[in-house]
Amino acid sequence: MAQHDIEITISKTGEVRVHVKGAKGKNCMEYAKWLAQIIGTVKDQKLTSEYYEPEEKNRIDLKQELHSDD
Amino acid sequence: MGVVIILTPVVIGSWPLIAAAVTAAAAGLGLNVSEKVREGLHEEERATEQQVEVELEESQVLAESVASGKELVLTKDGITLKVTRDARGHCKICASGKGYSQTELKQMAEQFSQKVSQCFIYNRTVTELKKHNFQTVNEDVTEDGTIRVHVRRWVD
Incomplete structure (x- = not known):
């Protein structure tokens, strides 16, 4: 099983910082896109080394999962 | 990472x-x-009270969800904040109070506006994360009022 972590920081002025950890490659971006839809407009985005690591074989399909929940 | x-x-x-x-x-x-249901200010109140309006940034209140004329009224230390939906659907905060300057009222309205935005995003984000089986690992509020949430889920 893979552990996926998300750290969210909501400042007093309302700015939001989201850090996705553990999910590799495209899985990482699936989380980022999903949270952007929930929260608002993306001002900045930085990919970290984990993004470039090989994806887990058991790739999540968050999009499908999200749509099936709607 | x-x-x-x-x-x-x-x-x-x-x-x-x-x-x-x-x-x-x-x-x-x-x-x-x-x-409350919205009411106009009495003439004597208009004459003596300072009044400031600010808009909750990037806000939209869905029209069908609010009864006409409804407003939320908040009070503290002689300051009254009224939260309403304006004609364009934006959320508006009006601050008034005897003995307060326009600057003080604007500061209060803006501070409250930011807090509403923070609480709204917190509620919305945490609700959505829980729907998708994320569990809270840690949650705290720093001294400067920043909310920090750490969530986790396991994927097969």
Whole structure:
């Protein structure tokens, strides 16, 4: 099983910082896109080394999962 | 590791969702809350009270969800904040109070506006994360009022 972590920081002025950890490659971006839809407009985005690591074989399909929940 | 995104929040929701955020923000700032039907100010109040309006940035209150003329009224130390939906559907905060300057009222309205936005985004984000089986690992509020949430889920 893979552990996926998300750290969210909501400042007093309302700015939001989201850090996705553990999910590799495209899985990482699936989380980022999903949270952007929930929260608002993306001002900045930085990919970290984990993004470039090989994806887990058991790739999540968050999009499908999200749509099936709607 | 992973990806880091910085976002500007957009506050779009039904009146009950906005009202929940307003109530949470009021509790955080020690304000008393009541929901009323909008009334005009009496003439003597207009003459003596300063009044300032600010708009909740990037906000949209869904029209069908709010009864006409409803407003949330918050009070503390002689300052009254009224939260309403304006004609364009944006959330508006009007601050008034005897003995306060325009600057003081604007500062209070803006501080409250930011707190509402913070509470709305917190409620919305945590609700969505829980729907997708994320569990809270840690949650705290720093000295400067920043909310930090750490969630986790396991994927097969």
